[in-house]
Amino acid sequence: MEQPEDLNQINIELSEEIAEGIFSNLAIITHSNTEFVVDFIRIMPGIPKAKVKSRIILTPEHAKRLTAAMIDNVERYEAENGRIKTHDEPTAFPMNFGGPAAQA
Template sequence: MADTPKPPDIPLQIQIDDAVANGQYVNMALVNHTETEFTLDFIYVQPHQPRAKVLSRIITNPKHLKRLLGALQDSLAKYEERHGPIVLSEDGRPTH
């Protein structure tokens, strides 16, 4: 079986709106999936509040999620190399 030829590299110009560039602070994420998609909900939970709101939802396919996971793991390893290990408590929350 012959390899599929790779398309030529085309420079990608990425634009970002001001509101998106400012970002959103989140402290919780929920991950769900079907056979063909992963849904990532990013949430900010305020202390002592019974409700929280999804601030952003990302829907992607399994291959893209696996690439994202690899990029996150690589970035986290570099962070810990520079700043020291991030220690989590038994319940998974960061220790202070």
């Protein structure tokens, strides 16, 4: 018996709230033998406390697939837009982002 084509497709729903996205300028990745945890964090200038804005938990297989997909996308981006410049980050993340200190 032949299966209809739509059984091989996934219908993905994207709500308006999720479509807006979450800005993150720091990611912390940890792992155990069964999962990878990626915490996306937003650090704001002059504010010493940062909050995790989103946490994604992946199986090791999906973490490896995500890594490959990210590498592929970065390579395609650079082919179209030029090399992405990266800077070696100091051991301690600068709270003032190199700008003036916050004042109240």
